[in-house]
Amino acid sequence: MHSRSSVRDRVAPVATGVLLATAACVFAWRGEADIVGDHDLRGVQTVRIDLPSTPMAIETCEPSAPGACPESLRYAGRVLATGGSAADARRHARTPALVFERRGTLARLGVDIPLSIRGLVDLELGALALPADRDLDVHTDLGDVEVYGSRGAVMIAVGRGDVLVEGGDGGVAVDVDVGDIEVHGGGDVDLATSTGKVDVLQSTAGRHVFIDADGDVTVELAASTDLDLDVAAGGPISVRTSTVVALADGRLKRRTGSGSAQIVIRCGGALTITERAGQ
Amino acid sequence: MSAPWLPRLGLVGGLVIAAPPDAGAADPGEHRIPGEHRIPGEHRVPGEHRLEDATGATIATYVVRPGGATSIAVPAGEYVDVAPDGTRRVVQVGADSGFPTGATQSADDGSDRADPDAAPSGRGNAPRREPRAGVAKPPGDPSPSPRVRRPWLAAMLGAVIPGSGYAVARMPGAAVGTFAGAASLGFGAIALGLAAPRNDGTTRGDPGRSAAAEAVRHGAFIATTSALGLLWIGQAADAWRYAKGKPLRPRVDHVVGLSVQRASTVGLRPGEPAMARYDDLSVAVLGQVTPRLSVGVADMGLHTRSGGRVTLQAGVRAAGRVLERRRVWLVVAGGVIVQGTRGRPSRASVDPETPVPRERGRFGATVYAQLESRIFVLDRLSLDVGPRFSVPLSTRYYGGGAALPRWAPTLELIAGAQVYF
Numbered sequence: 001m002h003s004r005s006s007v008r009d010r011v012a013p014v015a016t017g018v019l020l021a022t023a024a025c026v027f028a029w030r031g032e033a034d035i036v037g038d039h040d041l042r043g044v045q046t047v048r049i050d051l052p053s054t055p056m057a058i059e060t061c062e063p064s065a066p067g068a069c070p071e072s073l074r075y076a077g078r079v080l081a082t083g084g085s086a087a088d089a090r091r092h093a094r095t096p097a098l099v100f101e102r103r104g105t106l107a108r109l110g111v112d113i114p115l116s117i118r119g120l121v122d123l124e125l126g127a128l129a130l131p132a133d134r135d136l137d138v139h140t141d142l143g144d145v146e147v148y149g150s151r152g153a154v155m156i157a158v159g160r161g162d163v164l165v166e167g168g169d170g171g172v173a174v175d176v177d178v179g180d181i182e183v184h185g186g187g188d189v190d191l192a193t194s195t196g197k198v199d200v201l202q203s204t205a206g207r208h209v210f211i212d213a214d215g216d217v218t219v220e221l222a223a224s225t226d227l228d229l230d231v232a233a234g235g236p237i238s239v240r241t242s243t244v245v246a247l248a249d250g251r252l253k254r255r256t257g258s259g260s261a262q263i264v265i266r267c268g269g270a271l272t273i274t275e276r277a278g279q
Numbered sequence: 280m281s282a283p284w285l286p287r288l289g290l291v292g293g294l295v296i297a298a299p300p301d302a303g304a305a306d307p308g309e310h311r312i313p314g315e316h317r318i319p320g321e322h323r324v325p326g327e328h329r330l331e332d333a334t335g336a337t338i339a340t341y342v343v344r345p346g347g348a349t350s351i352a353v354p355a356g357e358y359v360d361v362a363p364d365g366t367r368r369v370v371q372v373g374a375d376s377g378f379p380t381g382a383t384q385s386a387d388d389g390s391d392r393a394d395p396d397a398a399p400s401g402r403g404n405a406p407r408r409e410p411r412a413g414v415a416k417p418p419g420d421p422s423p424s425p426r427v428r429r430p431w432l433a434a435m436l437g438a439v440i441p442g443s444g445y446a447v448a449r450m451p452g453a454a455v456g457t458f459a460g461a462a463s464l465g466f467g468a469i470a471l472g473l474a475a476p477r478n479d480g481t482t483r484g485d486p487g488r489s490a491a492a493e494a495v496r497h498g499a500f501i502a503t504t505s506a507l508g509l510l511w512i513g514q515a516a517d518a519w520r521y522a523k524g525k526p527l528r529p530r531v532d533h534v535v536g537l538s539v540q541r542a543s544t545v546g547l548r549p550g551e552p553a554m555a556r557y558d559d560l561s562v563a564v565l566g567q568v569t570p571r572l573s574v575g576v577a578d579m580g581l582h583t584r585s586g587g588r589v590t591l592q593a594g595v596r597a598a599g600r601v602l603e604r605r606r607v608w609l610v611v612a613g614g615v616i617v618q619g620t621r622g623r624p625s626r627a628s629v630d631p632e633t634p635v636p637r638e639r640g641r642f643g644a645t646v647y648a649q650l651e652s653r654i655f656v657l658d659r660l661s662l663d664v665g666p667r668f669s670v671p672l673s674t675r676y677y678g679g680g681a682a683l684p685r686w687a688p689t690l691e692l693i694a695g696a697q698v699y700f
Binding site: 025026027028030048050052053055057080081082083084085088089092099101102103106107108110111112113114115116117118119120121122123124125126142143144160161162178179195 | 481544549620625629630673680
């Protein structure tokens with residue numbers, strides 16, 4: 001017959017081991033709620049979208065066709081939430097509210113998340129749509145941001161996520177902590193990513209290009225006749241345009257024509273500059 | 280001291296031989312000393328004696344000097360005393376081994392350095408080899424203990440490079456093993472950290488990695504980093520102890536315990552990625568109010584996130600030792616964590632003249648029960664590990680913007696170190 005203490009000696013370590021093996025988990029529920037919005041943009045020139053964490057695909061329409069392009073900001077998406085019970089999770093998902101405010105020509109889309117559920121909810125917007133001639137200022141912590149067809153200025157700040165801009169004729173400024181940047185457009189560009197690569201495809205000649213990237217950078221210029229080139233890279237530098245052909249390590253400075261278009265690039269990886277075929 | 284056996288103490292060739300009142304009659308060849316220590320009276324040969332346990336291992340050496348008082352403290356059991364002339368005598372030592380030493384003599388087990396706390400052999404009635412037997416050094420004897428290997432150097436080097444402390448203590452096997460273990464855990468933790476998908480959850484409609492894979496990765500990260508931390512602390516302290524030649528006797532009579540504890544878990548988060556790691560680093564100060572029972576302030580910590588949310592937390596905890604086995608204690612504890620949280624509004628106003636109303640602060644509580652295994656590496660230092668079961672009564676906030684909902688049952692892995700005063 002085992003003594004009480006010897007039984008305890010055997011049971012306690014086994015119980016500890018079992019509990020350790022099952023340790024480190026949380027039992028919770030998930031909830032979900034839809035969100036939709038349609039806000040008037042008449043008289044608004046700049047739209048700032050400031051959401052904590054959500055991927056966004058912003059599509060634009062041509063305002064010259066008013067029947068097909070209402071002068072408004074439209075979006076749809078959902079709120080995901082966790083809770084200690086199914087009812088709690090659903091209630092948490094219904095609690096956040098997207099808030100649209102405007103002041104003069106500036107409008108702002110934000111979200112109210114009460115302190116009691118912060119960390120328990122997550123936004124996931126689908127497509128947003130607005131007229132193409134509005135300027136955009138987009139901020140989010142986490143999520144890919146895509147902008148298609150904008151003719152205004154585009155500013156984007158993302159914590160973690162890739163950015164794709166097609167358009168941005170009024171200029172594109174992107175700042176990403178972790179993520180790649182890709183811009184196809186005809187405006188000046190000022191792009192920075194702490195961890196990621198950058199691709200630029202220029203559609204209009206004579207635009208400024210400023211890039212600061214940790215990874216590789218690829219730039220396809222619309223023309224190379226009036227360049228003020230100042231580039232530095234951690235990897236090899238390759239420039240193949242109609243006016244400049246060079247291979248370099250470290251740094252390269254060149255000037256062509258009047259030098260009216262500044263190309264200033266700093267990158268940690270390889271740098272490739274080419275010119276669009278047929279120019 | 281007013282022990283009745285004191286008058287019966289006799290100096291026999293320098294070795295303290297004491298006999299309780301009834302000892303002399305029991306065995307004319309032996310003298311009984313307090314606590315039923317019985318040492319043969321013939322052991323009066325001056326010089327270095329060895330004390331062997333039932334397995335033949337030398338557990339102590341001591342020097343008998345004419346005129347000097349010495350004594351031996353050994354656990355209960357049967358020993359063989361080997362005199363300088365080779366004479367072997369069996370010595371029976373009773374249950375009370377706490378015979379106070381006087382002033383003299385050097386002590387060294389000389390044979391069992393790697394395992395001073397070995398468990399009882401289980402063969403016959405072999406004595407339990409407790410922390411090495413000690414024989415006091417004669418007053419004024421300048422000779423250092425042969426075990427002394429610059430203990431503070433061992434501790435400091437061990438704190439910088441795991442395993443190097445053992446090298447100072449002249450334990451090459453432990454040094455290599457510890458370094459290899461720490462390096463494996465370190466590289467493992469780095470690999471697990473880097474394995475985090477860079478863009479998980481950033482793409483709409485992309486479910487990312489499976490929740491199971493992420494949960495396993497987070498769990499493995501918790502396990503490796505906790506193990507690395509405990510190993511780092513433990514090996515430095517252990518190297519110091521070995522270098523100093525100090526036996527391990529956990530301080531059961533401590534007044535206050537000061538602990539730093541990490542409680543970690545893996546759980547659901549809203550959206551993608553579907554899993555998140557929840558870490559809570561906290562400090563506790565518990566006073567031992569009665570033997571085995573401690574009460575105090577625990578779970579003191581701070582959680583912040585860049586968005587301006589700040590959570591201060593503290594709580595009360597009661598902990599009771601339910602098991603004490605040499606260097607391992609099992610402790611059951613329970614308590615409540617109280618959190619106070621403040622945060623800025625989640626959005627700014629487009630009109631600076633009509634700012635968004637301030638967010639009101641919140642208070643919340645989480646109740647828990649935990650089972651700690653405390654493994655002592657020094658008399659006053661233990662490494663604690665075990666599971667905790669907690670239930671938030673309101674939203675429980677963590678650093679980095681994470682939070683757990685109320686009523687979500689949570690199993691956490693706790694790991695930490697505790698110092699006893």
